[in-house]
Amino acid sequence: DTGVSQDPRHKITKRGQNVTFRCDPISEHNRLYWYRQTLGQGPEFLTYFQNEAQLEKSRLLSDRFSAERPKGSFSTLEIQRTEQGDSAMYLCASSLAVREEQFFGPGTRLTVL
Amino acid sequence: AQKVTQAQTEISVVEKEDVTLDCVYETRDTTYYLFWYKQPPSGELVFLIRRNSFDEQNEISGRYSWNFQKSTSSFNFTITASQVVDSAVYFCALSGQDSGGSNYKLTFGKGTLLTVNP
Numbered sequence: 036d037t038g039v040s041q042d043p044r045h046k047i048t049k050r051g052q053n054v055t056f057r058c059d060p061i062s063e064h065n066r067l068y069w070y071r072q073t074l075g076q077g078p079e080f081l082t083y084f085q086n087e088a089q090l091e092k093s094r095l096l097s098d099r100f101s102a103e104r105p106k107g108s109f110s111t112l113e114i115q116r117t118e119q120g121d122s123a124m125y126l127c128a129s130s131l132a133v134r135e136e137q138f139f140g141p142g143t144r145l146t147v148l
Numbered sequence: 149a150q151k152v153t154q155a156q157t158e159i160s161v162v163e164k165e166d167v168t169l170d171c172v173y174e175t176r177d178t179t180y181y182l183f184w185y186k187q188p189p190s191g192e193l194v195f196l197i198r199r200n201s202f203d204e205q206n207e208i209s210g211r212y213s214w215n216f217q218k219s220t221s222s223f224n225f226t227i228t229a230s231q232v233v234d235s236a237v238y239f240c241a242l243s244g245q246d247s248g249g250s251n252y253k254l255t256f257g258k259g260t261l262l263t264v265n266p
Contacts, residue, residue, distance in 0.1 A: 066252070068253065068254075070254075075258070075259075076258055076259075077152075077239050077241070077256030077257055077258050077259050078193070078239075078254070078256050079256070080253040080254065080255070083253055091253070124191065126193065128193075128254075130252070135181045135183075135198055135200075135243060135252055136183065136195050136198045137195070137254060138195060139185075139192060139193035139194075139195075140192070141190075141191060141192045142191055142192070144191075
């Protein structure tokens, strides 16, 4: 069990560019979550997958954000036309359907210049 | 709507002191779960404990203990004989079956920065 992994760990981009992040959950976990954390705040829920189905999206997830989880394994989070306000740590977590605790990856820190 | 309040923004103690981190929550759900996570300077959130709303027994794990009081909607966390390695941001979180769905998303407090000085 290697834990949740995320790639890249850091991303610096210019405003207006598109970025894509990847999350690999713990292998037997069928639930996958994306959160966003800004400085001095707790993580905020963005979206959730059970297997390959995206079951909920937060109001925080504007039309510029899209997430996928093909085949119910890894997930990607894409941000189009990035804005400076998108600068944050993007966290991925996974859990087993019958357990409630979520295990988090190390996060991807996005800086939009 | 669910809400978690961690009123203590920062706490500073000297090594070996006991310290309690407060957490107060709001939810309309009858079934819910409470969590504590630790976020050390490296940034990765580490799961510490989960409690469900039907289990009000306090729990002790080594130097850590948790006090769940449903009557006051509180789930406080105590570190006994603190150590420098305990320095981190600690988050309290809540999940439950919001009306209209049950996705078990976590609602986090803003966190408490604990600094343990040698």
